[in-house]
Amino acid sequence: MAAAAARWNHVWVGTETGILKGVNLQRKQAANFTAGGQPRREEAVSALCWGTGGETQMLVGCADRTVKHFSTEDGIFQGQRHCPGGEGMFRGLAQADGTLITCVDSGILRVWHDKDKDTSSDPVRLPCPDGWGRWAGLLELRVGPGVCRMRQDPAHPHVVATGGKENALKIWDLQGSEEPVFRAKNVRNDWLDLRVPIWDQDIQFLPGSQKLVTCTGYHQVRVYDPASPQRRPVLETTYGEYPLTAMTLTPGGNSVIVGNTHGQLAEIDLRQGRLLGCLKGLAGSVRGLQCHPSKPLLASCGLDRVLRIHRIQNPRGLEHKVYLKSQLNCLLLSGRDNWEDEPQEPQEPNKVPLEDTETDELWASLEAAAKRKLSGLEQPQGALQTRRRKKKRPGSTSP
Helix, strand or coil, X not given: CCCCCHHHCCEEEEECCCCEEEEECCCCEEEEECCCCCCCHHHCEEEEEEECCEEEEEEEEECCCEEEEXXXXXXXXXXXXXXXXXXXXXXXXXXXXXXXXXXXXXXXXXXXXXXXXXXXXCCCCCCCCCCCCCCCCEEEEECCCCEEEEEECCCCCCEEEEEEECEEEEXXXXXXXXCCCEECCCCCCCCCCCCCCCEEEEEEECCCCCCEEEEECCCEEEEECCCCCCCCCCEEEECCCCCEEEEEECCCCCEEEEEECCCCEEEEECCCCCEEEXXXXXXXXXXEEEECCCCCEEEEEECCCEEEEEECCCCCEEEEEEECCXXXXXXXXXXXXXCCCCCCCCCCCCCCCHHHHHHHHHHHHHHHHHHHHHHHHCCCHHHHHHHHHHCCCCCCCCC
């Protein structure tokens, strides 16, 4: 049943326990998908992206450095490949023209071709007849240590941006040289003439321009313009007091929504750098954010194990809320528009929606605890009075 209905899931979520979860918001149901049957924390999902077939295929990046291919049409894993090199988890995953692009914590960015499945993990530098300096079969770039995010440009799939802790924003052309086409410059010293630390946590390309926006671990939002003469930010603003961990563009592309380590969400205008509004409901660090490309909806997940769908236009508010039992690392939101028009398949007679089942179990446990507490406190009034009568004061006599 889960495999047949996988194509109708609205949100796909990667968990810390290595489970890929598909959530159908109309039916209030969530299904678990694992490649080996039993989930393992060594296979924690750290990155998700759509494959070459659009939303019919998904690439799942795991902590054991494997990238698994998942079919959303059939609801099954169709293969995997090991991507060695470097250290740490995947900080970015992308595909372009049948190639796989990966980037890890230690700063090793690699492009994997289909013909490299049986090659060794050590890349060999070979001449290329097109004069672009590309490596035959496998391209490796060292983008600097401490990478927190690698993001692909949707308009130019061969262009990616990287950034991290003490690793300033860089833009790379994978069809060009091994040097970045843009390298951001740190902002000027603060009012105490001290160097401002660098910690880019997330990156987004602005549509219709060459600009990029970043959010930092020091609660800053910055806009860079590679077309301008300066390499410093052309706009900078701050939100809150806690590190920003995730960011997504709104459908119009004129603002971003950021989330921090305390579960706070805010929309910030990129034209004036002002706060447009806040969203409530999260209780833990935000790990994944994504807006629907055409609908005013925002999907968010984090360490509180709850997937939430907010409406980001007035009236703002919470549309859906699904508890998924595991800590959530990342998500992918389906871009289709016919959420309400999908065919409603009949439910199994003994199957209860996920939210109802967990709610019933919660209330049952609370009622049982309350009964145990009451049974321990209730005592017969007659027995209590009898004990009081048996107590005698010093010097008193029996009647």
